Amino acid sequence: MYRILVVEDERAINDLIVMNLTEAGYSCERAFDGMEAADKLERESFDLVLLDIMLPGANGYEVLDFIKPMGIPVIFITAKGSMADKVKGLRLGADDYLVKPFEIVELLARVEAVLRRAGKTANELEVGGLTIDTRSHTVMRGSRQIPLTAKEFELLLLFVQNRNIALFRETIYERIWGGDYMGDSRTVDLHVQRLRKKLHWEDKIKTIYKVGYRLEI
Numbered sequence: 112m113y114r115i116l117v118v119e120d121e122r123a124i125n126d127l128i129v130m131n132l133t134e135a136g137y138s139c140e141r142a143f144d145g146m147e148a149a150d151k152l153e154r155e156s157f158d159l160v161l162l163d164i165m166l167p168g169a170n171g172y173e174v175l176d177f178i179k180p181m182g183i184p185v186i187f188i189t190a191k192g193s194m195a196d197k198v199k200g201l202r203l204g205a206d207d208y209l210v211k212p213f214e215i216v217e218l219l220a221r222v223e224a225v226l227r228r229a230g231k232t233a234n235e236l237e238v239g240g241l242t243i244d245t246r247s248h249t250v251m252r253g254s255r256q257i258p259l260t261a262k263e264f265e266l267l268l269l270f271v272q273n274r275n276i277a278l279f280r281e282t283i284y285e286r287i288w289g290g291d292y293m294g295d296s297r298t299v300d301l302h303v304q305r306l307r308k309k310l311h312w313e314d315k316i317k318t319i320y321k322v323g324y325r326l327e328i
Contacts, residue, residue, distance in 0.1 A: 113137050113138065113158040113159065113226060114137070114138045114139070114140065114155075114156065114157045114158050114159075115132055115137050115138070115139050115140070115157065115158065115159045115160070115161060115222070116139075116140050116141070116142060116148065116151060116152065116155075116157045116159075116160045116161070117129055117132070117139055117140070117141045117142070117161045118141075118142045118143075118145070118148040118160060118161065118162045118163055118166065118171070118174065119141075119143070119161070119163045119188065120143050120144060120163060120165075120166050120167055121163075122143070124211070125141050125143065127215075128161065128188075128218065129141055131215045131218070131219070131276065132219075132222070134274065134275040134276065135219055135272065135273065135274060135275075135276070136274070137222070140155065140157070143167075144166055144167040144168035144169070145166040145167070145168040145169025145170060145171070145173060145174045146168035146169055147168065148160075148162070148166075148169075148174050149169065149174060149177050152177065152178060152181065152183070157183055158183070158184075158226065158229075159183065159184050159185075159186070159222065159225060159226060159229075160178060160183055160184070160185045160186070161185075161186050161188050161222075162174060162175065162178075162185050162186065162187055162188065162205075163187075163188055163189055164187060164189040164191055164196075164200070165189065165190070165191070171187060171189065172199075172200075172203060175187075175200075175203055175204055175205060176203075179204050184206040184225050184226070184228075184229045185204070185205045185206055186205065186206060186207040186208070186209060186221060186222065186225055187200045187205045187207070187208045187209065188209050188211065188213075188218075189208075189209075189210065189211065190210070190211045191210075192210035192211075197210075206225045206228070206229070207221050207224070207225050209221055215276060216273055216276065216278065216282055219272060219273055219276075220272075220286075223272055236271060238271050238274070238328060239310075239312065239315060239328050240252055241257070241310065243267065243268070243271065245268065248261070248264050250264070250267065250310075257309055257310060258309075259306070259309060262287060262288075262302055263302060263305060263306050263309070265286075265287050266283070266287055266302055266303070266306055267306060267310070269283065269286055269287065270316065270324070270326035271326065271328075273326070274326045274327070274328045275325065275326070275327060275328065276325060277319045277322050277323060277324070277325045278323045278324055278325065279322055279323045280296045280299045280300075280322075280323040280324075281323075282323070283299050283303075283323060283324070284298065284299050287299075287302075299323075303316060303324055312326075315327055315328060
């Protein structure tokens with residue numbers, strides 16, 4: 112399980128991020144100012160840091176300087192959304208930059224992408240009685256392989272990486288098919304129905320009325 116340090120001084124935002132990361136299967140520790148973050152980084156081991164810029168004690172840029180020799184990837188999470196701020200953050204060594212307010216789905220996608228680029232993402236996931244191999248694109252239940260199409264496998268990963276979070280149909284379409292959602296849900300609905308049937312997850316992939324779907328694990 113990957114450990115993430117969430118450094119954010121606004122308690123409500125910190126709580127929301129930690130809650131959703133925990134539901135997605137990550138282990139989280141929190142800090143509310145720059146000095147507290149530095150203390151925890153010195154004492155404990157983390158795979159990723161989510162770091163606000165405007166912090167009491169020591170700001171995010173100063174904390175980033177402290178982190179860089181450790182080789183821990185960092186995602187800035189901040190209200191400072193100008194292009195100059197983004198360029199500064201990335202040039203100073205942040206691995207990604209997310210501007211508030213943001214969708215939790217986007218946060219989880221960026222966390223997954225940064226961990227993957229850092230070589231920290233596991234090749235195998237164990238979820239709901241299944242073993243999912245992200246390298247070979249195979250899904251096993253015990254010793255039996257479950258045959259999935261490429262799109263079905265991508266859809267399964269999307270649900271697993273966002274488990275217990277409601278996903279809008281348009282979000283699913285844009286993430287899996289890569290185009291603009293035109294309001295026709297038949298493609299998404301058909302693939303979800305086929306995935307449910309193949310995995311015997313009729314009771315796990317829930318339909319959320321007028322929204323989309325949620326994997327409840």
